[in-house]
Amino acid sequence: MEGEKTLNRDGRDIQGMAKGENGALLTARQRRFVDEYLVDLNATQAAVRAGYAPSGARQHASRLLARENVKKAVADAMKRRQERVELTADEVIGDLRELRDICMGRKPVKIMTIVKNAREGTAEPVEVEGMMFEPAAANRALEMLGRHMRLFADRMDVTSNGQSLQSGVLLVPAVMSEEEWTESVRPRK
Known part of the structure; x- marks a missing residue:
């Protein structure tokens, strides 16, 4: 019908979106992000070059790389580039x-x-x-x-109980009150 929107599973309007070479629906800006990401593998700079505001580019880049359709488009583009340059x-x-x-x-x-x-x-x-x-x-x-070979650590891996911590989340164990501490160190008769 005329005037109706075409929606994807998330309920987003997909008019103006184009299918990437992998069949995933990408907006023009997402397609540009994928192309720019392949230049230097710097997601933040790719987001800026794709038209996202520099102040929020890091967050946009992180969100984009977390999206399945964008991840698939990046993986496919990298595979095509590897085949094109014939380098392993x-x-x-x-x-x-x-x-x-x-x-x-x-x-x-x-x-x-x-x-x-x-x-x-x-x-x-x-x-x-x-x-x-x-x-x-x-x-x-x-x-x-x-x-x-990952012999050098560029970043410190912080884990808790074998689980990676989310950025900005710090688990702090419960702390004893002064009375509990005094009681625990007092010699027992």
């Missing part, structure tokens, strides 16, 4: 290991150089093999491999 995590880790070995002098490096002979007027490419030591590059490769 195994390849990246292999390259980091090779870089670490080269920079620590464990693996020789082949360098192509040009040898010029001015008398004869020739220039010939010559391959030279050598070892190198680049501590800064080796350190960076080791740091990235360690992060992949």
Whole structure:
């Protein structure tokens, strides 16, 4: 019927929403958020670039990433990008290991150089093999491999009874009154 709204399961008007490539309904701003999130994986900045107010961008980003349709759109977009660039995590880790070995002098490096002979007027490419030591590059490769293996804690995991605490929630055990404490430390006869 004319003038009626098309509603989703949550009762929200879905006119003006477009289906993403994964079939999930996304608003234009949510679609933009997904595209911007893939740029640097910074949800807050992606929300700002997608048109959300900078003052509430962090909250919007958190809410967006919690929505199933947005999560699915992000996962699908990342999968498509991985297929497009034909790069896997195994390849990246292999390259980091090779870089670490080269920079620590464990693996020789082949360098192509040009040898010029001015008398004869020739220039010939010559391959030279050598070892190198680049501590800064080796350190960076080791740091990235360690992060992949979660050897370094960037954040402190606070748990209570095996359950993760929600942000801003602190469980405090009951405290004895002064009389209860005095009674508990008084020697018994």
